[in-house]
Amino acid sequence: MERKEGLALGPTSPILNLNGIPTLFRDGANGDCFWQEPHGSWRPVQDDGLYAVEAECLALxxxxxxxxxxxxxxxxxLLHxxxxxxxxxxxxxEAAMGRDAFEAALVKLASFPDLNRLLYLYDSRVLVSAIQECTKEVSQLTGEFxxxxxxxxxxxPGIPQEDGTRWSTSPTVTMLFSTLGFLFIRxxxxLDYVAKLAREVECMPTNFSSYPKLASSNFLFGGRKRLKLNNTAGTLFEACAEVAEIEVVRNLLIHDGLLDDTPKAYEVIEKGQAIERFVLMPDRKNGQFERFRNRHRFYGREDRINLRLMTLC
Incomplete structure (x- = not known):
């Protein structure tokens, strides 16, 4: 099925499904799936909260x-x-200004009303902007996956495939796993950006006689125990399986290698046609990958990440 980038949604437009087998728009959409917006990005048919996050950030x-x-x-x-x-x-x-020129300009503006409050506000807003942009990246990466x-x-393409379950490794599969890995990293x-914002709000200065440093500069999600919000129900700081999985997968990718020694994508072939595709994730127990000595990539549960990725994003 060809990708029809940038075209208006029509009867023959592809719908992307969680099982990896696309269908046509005229055949309807069942459950979680994706359609292509006119500008080319793939968006879930069901609301993924992207616009709600944007609205909250604008209010923030x-x-x-x-x-x-x-x-x-x-x-x-002060704005005008x-x-x-x-x-x-x-x-x-947007500002073609170096560090030294910036410092010199601030000295000249020393008498400007509420200068340090303005500077601190703009610095703090960067944390909110990071949440906005990272949320967009997660949405785009999910659609691209x-x-x-x-x-x-x-x-x-064009080579007959025998019936049964087969796996492939190829440039396409490499890109698929790269997208999945970067999605977990983002x-x-x-989580880090949200933790930084929470830290900044909890430690916001009241004295602006000098230009304050951000309290959250070296703060990350891993230090959330220091937040008053930690373990608060209904927040990202409460213990939950989804956050634990994001942490353990990200740490594996950054510090300990790949999700599979040779990334593989699987297809179930019936009568020469793929009726299902899937990607497996290593087994986890109590929030950690199951390990025996040096081995921590077991696939006994056949956890198909493609069927539940939307619950993480």
């Missing part, structure tokens, strides 16, 4: 201003006179 930008300035009007009154470089230099590529999983050939990054 204002909430931080209120928290730091005490009154949103006090902050808004504040130099643009205050919220750009050292934070994004299922695009490859559904539409790209695992094996050389999911963990999202």
């Amino acid at each position: 930008h204002n909430d931080l201003a209120v928290k730091i300035f005490g009154d949103i009007k006090r902050y808004h009154a 006179i504040a130099p643009p470089f205050l919220n750009q230099a050292g934070l994004n590529s 299922y695009r490859i999983f559904n539409l790209e050939p695992f094996f050389t 999911l963990h990054s999202l």
Whole structure:
């Protein structure tokens, strides 16, 4: 089934399914699946919370201003006179200003009202922006994983395949696993950013006689026990299987190798056609990969990550 990038959704548009076998839009959508938006990205048919996160983050930008300035009007009154470089230099590529020039400019602006509050607000907002952008990345990576999983050939096209279950390793499978691995890494990054924001809000300064450093600069999700929010029900800081899996998989990928010594994608062939595709994850117990001596990649449970990846994202 060909990928029809950028086309309007129509009867023959592909629907990406969790079992790796695409269907057509005219045949309907059952359960979790993906369709292609006009600009080319693959989005889940069911709401994945992306826009809700965006709305919350937009509100957080204002909430931080209120928290730091005490009154949103006090902050808004400064916007028309504040130099643009205050919220750009050292934070994004829009400001063509080096470190020394930035420091010199701040010295000249020493008498600017609430200068240090503005600087601290813009620094804090970077944490919120990181959550926004990382959430988008997770959404895009999830769609890309299922695009490859559904539409790209695992094996050389045109070669007959015998019935049964077979595995393939190929450039396509390498890209599939690379996408899956980076998805877990970015999911963990999202946990880090949320932890940083929580830390910053809990330790927000009240004295702005000087330019404050962020309390969260060296804070990561692994240090969440120091948060007042830790173990709070309904937050990412409560103990749950999904967060534990993200942590253990990310740590494996960063520190201890691959999800499989040779990444493999499986296909179930019936009458010469694939009726199912799947990718296996190593067995876990009590939040950790099951281990015997040096071995920690056992697949006795045949855990098909493709069928439940959406519960993590």
